[in-house]
Amino acid sequence: MPYKAKAKDLYISSLFKYNLKYAKSLNPDKVFILSAKYGLIDLEREIEPYDKTLNNMPSEEIKKWADCVIGQLKKEANPEEDEFIFLAGEKYRKYLLPHISKYQIPLEGMKIGEQLQYLKMRCSNE
Numbered sequence: 001m002p003y004k005a006k007a008k009d010l011y012i013s014s015l016f017k018y019n020l021k022y023a024k025s026l027n028p029d030k031v032f033i034l035s036a037k038y039g040l041i042d043l044e045r046e047i048e049p050y051d052k053t054l055n056n057m058p059s060e061e062i063k064k065w066a067d068c069v070i071g072q073l074k075k076e077a078n079p080e081e082d083e084f085i086f087l088a089g090e091k092y093r094k095y096l097l098p099h100i101s102k103y104q105i106p107l108e109g110m111k112i113g114e115q116l117q118y119l120k121m122r123c124s125n126e
Contacts, residue, residue, distance in 0.1 A: 008033070018115075082102070083102040
């Protein structure tokens, strides 16, 4: 039987961990992970480890992925009325944003080191 773990436990980079800590500190109604393989996933969902990223996918494939994610999102929230905070990279949000009315991108334009510094400063009180 293939190994499975909760989605929040599979992602182990410092950037992911600080993003998650920061996301939770905002007291949102819900936090999701944008996965290249699974689309929109709940933190507690059990998934198998994978090695897939949008970073080297052609635009057409990313658009198909984004359409799938929007379909998943509509089952969880209202893209026209709810507010979303994206902590994901540009490739992961580019084709999602046209479908979402209200959103924030607090890390937009920052390099990874700048993102980590921003997140550490905001999570240091926790």
